[in-house]
Amino acid sequence: MIKILHLSDIHMGSGFSHGRVNPETGLNTRLEDFMAALECCIDRAIDEPVDLVLFGGDAFPDSTPPPFVAEAFANQFRRLVDAQIPTVLLVGNHDQHTQGQGGASLCIYRTLGVPGFVVGDRLDTHRIQTRRGPVQIITLPWLTRSTLLTRPETEGLSMAEVGQLLIDRLRLALEGEIRQLDPDVPTVLLAHLMTDTARYGAERLLAVSKGFTVPIALLARSCFDYVALGHVHRHQVLCEQPPIVYPGSIERVDFSEEAEEKGFVLVQLERGKAEFEFCPLPVRAFRTIELDLSETNDPQGKLLHALQAAELRDAVVRVIYHIRSEHLDQIDAGVVHQALASTHNYTIHPELVSQLARPRLPELGVGRSMEPMEALKTYLANRDDLREMEAALLSAAQSLLSEQDADWGAIDDSAIVSDSQLRLL
Ligand SMILES: [Mn+2]
Structure with missing residues (x-):
């Protein structure tokens, strides 16, 4: 049995607008939150200890993180080097840089020759010796149209035809890797992609480069014992045999992830069989309080009541209230700010209810x-x-x-x- 920790979508350095500067460290508190979540993952990898760590891509919001953010990431992964745990860092869409071949924020780990570290920035098979035997990892980084097709090949084709051509190319390329696998060695496909059956998360809004959707049938193959995915921020299991799993992001990137549980996945792997378990992380709460104050004569009272009834301490809060313009001056901003003082960070969004939308005759x-x-x-x-x-x-x-x-x-x-x-x- 080989023990693997699978995590993904760290996005370290994002969501600063939901934090504040910590006067003691000078760092944005949301960077500290992401650092703490990553630290929990690495703690677990070392405490177990696991035999291998797989990172599914999207380390930072973009491929040129500021040095202090890159360092915060490196500080945690460095601990895996010290613990002699082999690690594969896959390149996601947020890690790619348009300039230079294979340019990506994670390639520095290969350039430096970090012991035990593999950077997956192309479709390739890596045979890794772990403490409990060998494992084969096929890396499939985020693919763009230009990775697989040349411009003349796509000329005159419809979007649907280009999509089909891309899938055909990927199927062929993947088949080439599969043929070279050792059938007796446990095998993992580590891929950063969108599948046709995944439920979307925040990545839909975060994605900058155009990608394409991969049919799940291309991944659900018996030659893989586990398919470790990255890209979708909502944890989900797309297939049981073999397990095809998105661990999701390790912290909330924005309010679209308010209701999602965050965590990583622990896998017990052998040839022909994989058992896995989702491990939740204690991450910061996000809360949306949305209220309709247009029908009440006491908008301030109703608003304060709702804020007092909610569990807002240390949470990132957004308050949205709908109000009639003539009632706006009944809201005392000072009192509302007071009611939100225990939150970690908050924003208030009053939305005016249009008079035009109201019925001319309430009786009708x-x-x-x-x-x-x-x-x-x-x-x-x-x-x-x-x-x-x-x-x-x-x-x-x-x-x-x-x-x-x-x-x-x-x-x-x-x-x-x-x-x-x-x-x-
Ligand atoms: Mn992604």
Whole structure:
């Protein structure tokens, strides 16, 4: 049995707007949160100890992280070198640089010859000796169209045809690697990609380069004992045999990950069999408080009540409230800030409810039903300018309705006359 720790999507250095500067360290608190989450992963790898660490890609928000962010990442992975745990760093879309062949934020680890470290920046098979025997790792970094196809090959093709051509190329290239595998050695495919069956997370909004979606059938092969994925931030298991797993990101990158549990995966691997377990990380809470204050006479009271009832201590909080413009001055900003003082960081977004969206006559609002004559009477009661014509309009309507009765048989009693229909009058 070979023990593997599989983590992915570290994105160290992102989400600074959700933190603040720690006066003691001078660092953004969200960088410290990400450092702590990564430290937990590496602690576990060393405590177990595992025989191999697989990183599924996207180390930083982009391929040129500031030195202090690159150092925070290196400080943790350095501990694996000291513990003599072999490690594979896969290149994700956020790690790639457009300049230079194979340019990526992680290639420095290969250039420096870090002992036991493999950088997966191309489709390749690595045979790694672990304490508990050999393992084969096929690395499949984030692929762009230009990695697999040349411009003349795609000329005149539709997007769908290009997509199909890409998949055909990838299938062929992957087949080439599979043929060279030793069938007796445990094998892992380590890939940074979007599959056709994955549920999206924040990466949909974060992705800058255009990629393509890989059919799950291409990955669910018996030659792989475990498929270690990266890219999608929401932890999910796409297949049980072989296990195809996204561990998800290790910390919340933004509010789209508010409800997601964060963690890493521990795998017990042998040829033909893999058992895995998701290990949650204690990461910072994100909370959205959204309130409709447009229908209350005490918007401030309702807002404060909601803030006091929520568990907001040390959380990253955003408050969104919908309010009518004439009630805006009833919100005392000072008191609201006070109520949010125990949070880690907060933003407040008042949204004005448009007067136009409100029904002109509340009695005729959405969801109310009335007989046509009753509805017309209500309408006319609100139109002082039509008072003189009221009797004439009502009798005209009555005769129109009885004509309709005569022509079409019984009129449906439950006929609903809406505000917009009345507007035609
Ligand atoms: Mn990615």
